[in-house]
Amino acid sequence: MLSSFTGCRALPPSQTTQLLAQASAQFPAISALHTQWVHWVQTDAALDAAGQSQLAALLNYGVPCTESMMGN
Numbered sequence: 001m002l003s004s005f006t007g008c009r010a011l012p013p014s015q016t017t018q019l020l021a022q023a024s025a026q027f028p029a030i031s032a033l034h035t036q037w038v039h040w041v042q043t044d045a046a047l048d049a050a051g052q053s054q055l056a057a058l059l060n061y062g063v064p065c066t067e068s069m070m071g072n
Contacts, residue, residue, distance in 0.1 A: 001046045005055065007037030008062030036065045 011019065020033040039059050047055065 001043050003041045003043065003047065003052070003055075005039045005041065005059045006065065007039055007059055009065050010035035010037050012063075034065075037062075 016033055016035055019035075020030070023033060024030045041055060
C-alpha cells in the first residue's frame with residue numbers, strides 16, 4: 001500500500017522568493033510559490049489509525065507548513 005504524508009516547508013523563504021522571481025520571469029502568470037516535502041511510504045498492508053499517527057509523528061520535523069505560508 002502506498003501512502004503519502006505531507007511534511008514541512010521544503011525551502012526557506014529567501015530561496016522560495018528567489019525561485020518565484022525566476023519562475024515569474026519565464027511565466028508572468030505565476031504570482032505565488034509554495035514548497036513542501038511530501039513523503040511516500042510503501043507498506044505491505046494498509047496502516048491502521050495508530051500506525052498512521054505514529055508515522056505522521058515521525059515525519060513531523062522542521063518548519064511546519066501552514067496556509068499562511070502560501071507564496072513564501
